[in-house]
Amino acid sequence: MPVATIAGADVAVDDEGFMTEFDEWNDEIAKFLAGQIGIELADRHWEVINFVRSDYKAQGETPTLRRVSTVGGVPTKELFQLFPKKPAKKMSYISGVPKPHGCV
Amino acid sequence: MTTVQEAPVVVPDFGDEDTDRKICFIASKGTLDMVYPSLVMANAALGEGIETHIFFTFWGMDIITKERQEDLQFTWMGNTAMHPPGKKMHMPQGLAGLPGMTGMATKMMKKQIADLDVPEVPDFVQMIVDAGGQLWACKMSADMMDLTMDDLIDDVQGIISATDFIELSEGAQVIFT
Numbered sequence: 561m562p563v564a565t566i567a568g569a570d571v572a573v574d575d576e577g578f579m580t581e582f583d584e585w586n587d588e589i590a591k592f593l594a595g596q597i598g599i600e601l602a603d604r605h606w607e608v609i610n611f612v613r614s615d616y617k618a619q620g621e622t623p624t625l626r627r628v629s630t631v632g633g634v635p636t637k638e639l640f641q642l643f644p645k646k647p648a649k650k651m652s653y654i655s656g657v658p659k660p661h662g663c664v
Numbered sequence: 665m666t667t668v669q670e671a672p673v674v675v676p677d678f679g680d681e682d683t684d685r686k687i688c689f690i691a692s693k694g695t696l697d698m699v700y701p702s703l704v705m706a707n708a709a710l711g712e713g714i715e716t717h718i719f720f721t722f723w724g725m726d727i728i729t730k731e732r733q734e735d736l737q738f739t740w741m742g743n744t745a746m747h748p749p750g751k752k753m754h755m756p757q758g759l760a761g762l763p764g765m766t767g768m769a770t771k772m773m774k775k776q777i778a779d780l781d782v783p784e785v786p787d788f789v790q791m792i793v794d795a796g797g798q799l800w801a802c803k804m805s806a807d808m809m810d811l812t813m814d815d816l817i818d819d820v821q822g823i824i825s826a827t828d829f830i831e832l833s834e835g836a837q838v839i840f841t
Binding site: 562573575576577578596597624625626627629630635636637640644645646647648649650653662663664 | 674675676677678679704707708711712713780781782783788791794795796
């Protein structure tokens with residue numbers, strides 16, 4: 561498993577670059593990862609990130625876009641604006657959790 | 665534990681370069697179990713940043729017809745594969761025709777779908793529209809069923825002919841469901 565130094569911390573990542581250790585994540589890392597894919601984090605991004613992380617912690621799996629909109633309260637349309645084109649993968653990447661596995 | 669670098673070893677390829685991939689689904693069925701394949705796959709395609717269209721034809725028109733989209737039904741009549749979840753037995757075909765059986769089977773399937781946190785059809789269609797999906801209705805079906813744009817949900821972009829669809833789907837992957 562490769563290790564990357566992000567924002568001064570060593571973090572474990574998988575072959576695609578997704579973080580693999582939930583507890584190694586912090587806000588600075590999130591900002592850096594977002595920058596890597598051209599996203600500047602604003603308040604609404606943080607609402608999504610915080611929901612994704614707390615839901616992952618509670619449920620043991622990454623929420624799907626459907627869940628982020630119905631339970632997390634950020635509408636689908638907005639998710640596509642915040643994390644253009646591939647919102648599910650991008651929000652997971654920045655939030656330091658695996659890609660969602662659910663179909664919907 | 666191997667290399668240590670200043671930046672992430674790899675930045676995932678989110679394919680942000682404009683892709684010309686395009687998918688058109690043809691939704692031709694109106695039974696509850698057969699409307700989900702195109703909806704689920706269209707939603708997944710949109711989540712991958714792919715231009716996605718759904719062309720509704722024949723009984724698939726019910727998915728976008730205001731008065732019908734909430735009331736799609738499921739029956740196992742003619743479906744010999746039908747078995748209760750997790751059971752090895754098959755449901756006898758003869759039972760499917762008994763009064764009330766379609767309603768019961770529909771209710772059960774809706775519950776199973778809801779348990780997976782998958783939305784019902786009207787919500788699902790709305791989610792696809794919100795994700796940028798484009799909806800089209802078939803002209804021949806509309807004429808046969810005496811439907812106009814007023815009968816269809818507002819997000820349908822138009823009632824188009826077979827030729828229009830062939831033009832629309834140029835260069836697209838087309839999936840018939």
